[in-house]
Amino acid sequence: MVDRKDPAADPLSPATIFLMAAACAFAVATLYYNQPLLPEMGASFGRSGSDAGLLATATQLGYAGGLVLFVPLGDRIDRKRLILTLLAFNMASLLAVAFAPTFAALIAASVAVGLTAVMAQVIIPAISGLAAPEVRGRIVGSLLSGLSAGLLFARTLSGVVGGHAGWRTMFLVAVGIDAVLMAIVIFRLPRTPPSTTLPYLSLLSSLGDLIRREPVLRAACLAGFLMFAAFSALWGSLATLLAEEPYRFGPDMAGAFGFVGLAGLLASPWIGRAVDRLGAPLVLRIGALTVLLAFLLVIEAGSHIGFLIAAMILLDIGNRAGLIANQSRIYTLAAEARSRLNTVFMSSYFLGGATGAGVAAHLAQRFGWYGLAATGIAFALCASMMALAAKHPGA
Template identity: 55%
Template sequence: MTSTSDGAAGLSGRVVALMALSCALAVSTIYYHQPLLPLIASSFGVPSTQASLIATLTQLGYAIGLLLIVPLADRQQPRKLASLAVAANAFALLACAAAPSFALLCIASFAVGVTAITAQIIIPTVSGLAPPALRGRTAGILLGGLSAGLLLARTASGFVGAATGWRTVFLAAALVDLGLWAIVARKLPAVSTPTSLGYGALLRSLGRLVREERVLRISAATAFMMFAAFSALWATLAALLAQPPYGFGPAAIGAFGLVALLGIAASPRIGALADRLDARALLLARALALALGFAFIAAGGRGLGWLIAGMVLLDFGNRTGLVANQTRVYALRPEARSRLNTVFMGAYFLGGSAGAALGAYGAHRAGWAGLAATGALLALAAAAINMLSLRAARAAVVDGTS
């Protein structure tokens, strides 16, 4: 096994690029279903709003996979753990493709979420090998890969699903996992495992980290609200766009994923800003961008221009907050980086699951306006948490100097 220092020496730009690609392929599996929800609902004869349960369960499964699997990367070789996760994910995708009922598809989708955590093994491993001055930029590149995965999933699955059916999308995703497995098994840098704690002790240590690290608590809370707001849109977008006045099909709905292109291009720059600027200022900017984005989303039923402008703001806000939070969380305890990531990203995707459910409820009650009200409230809650943390930090400085 190589040491961390050896891994750092081998962290070339090519390796970072391959790992960004791996992040894209890994995370895409939890988003392929989003443009397909109306098709899935129709094939099983369930209401389109009920099909959003698939999105909720997939995000919930992802959060549970983060809690139960990712901490092992502090104890076992990340390369081996990630390879096993990819293999299990491929089997879960095949189960989705073959699901004979909506209930079994929900169960298989949950399994997809649980096993789709490879990117959350890669990101702390590779970011930890980067020099401190470049850690934010490296994280930004890897998160750009995550965003590319969202784009791949939402756009490609819409077109493929419209042409060949939703089951073909899941079958193709399982085949993509074979390529991902080959990359991860050969190219993910080997690093020394920093702890010999048993599995139970690893899980118990998560609670200790939450108690002892105030920055982790604040980051996790804002991440929960941030991704809840973002997921409220994407879990309900397909159902709303399939209805009047738009009546779009899966291919047109999938094309809305192209909005993420601007954010993908900006990810390394956002990461560089996180290296230089105060993370709390970036988080406040993110929360305000999310709230403003939902003001535009409220008018989404009256014109695509409003909707697209809102989606751009939501993508910027979500991306900025994620990079800023992850950069400061990874700096807390190098020996516990995977467990810190578990707490942070677990909160993030629990928020995604909650946001998907709340967004579906808001959209069912009041359409675009209901969705926008739900998302705006979640974004403002994130801003409030951030402002309270600023006040507490300033009070601590005053107390420390008095």
């Protein structure tokens, strides 16, 4: 239950949902500022494109670690206090990136950025847990539209700022954006009392109990791992491939490709309503097959930019459909453990992202667009098989 004495407005009002979606956007943006800038970040330390890809992998791995270490605390302490603490450390981590003196220090700071950037995954279960089951898909879709906006915002802004003022300046700007996020949280996020009194170590050990007890959670984790691996394979390699022949695009142009995120941004509320009407398994299947189709188009992306743009639009929509469907079905499992359910699912999701980015960095470096396409097709095929196995509403 929400503390009704809190000055924040009704947590399910349109205004509050909009502001919480904006908070999710600013929170998740922290993970993606580096993607259009990877070639420049690597080059400033004399590193290759595949080495620079390690920065995206390090950030994703840090995020997965933060999901395990910090998000479960949302069931144990007031979520507003948890988010504000994470924000303070995230700002310090962004400063460490901006002033990193060596490539090793940059990797370490990137891990710290990901580790402390999990605020959205505290906000989403806090707000969606207050919604009735028949509208939960719509609420989740609205909040996840913020994540789509964050991806678009981060990649576009970092491409422009990095292209004109250097990549270090972008991370100083990011500190200011975190300050705006802090203001939104202070004034609008409702306080939530703990749903458990478990000690911290018991809270972490209960994650394994949830995995063993909930087959739906296990299925959602595997499907999410595979779909986000495919998604991150493309985005983790995009700037490097666009910098080569035949395109020779700089960071500002690579960042401009973030505008394809408008597809996911506009589609998220509709996908949420589709989950409410049609059920999560069907939407999940459609999403996985859409991701597969996207990577079939990537095969020709090195020759025709139209194929690349079409592939990115399909990939964004397909991945978003999978995320909304999976999160909607796990939130029905255990009301007292929503933060921990989200921890398990999103940890697997971002481990998939780190895996996809890491594999694609090497294959794209060696085989170009064909290596990227092969990576995405492999992950998407496995995700499609997982999605097809979800045959009933509770699956």
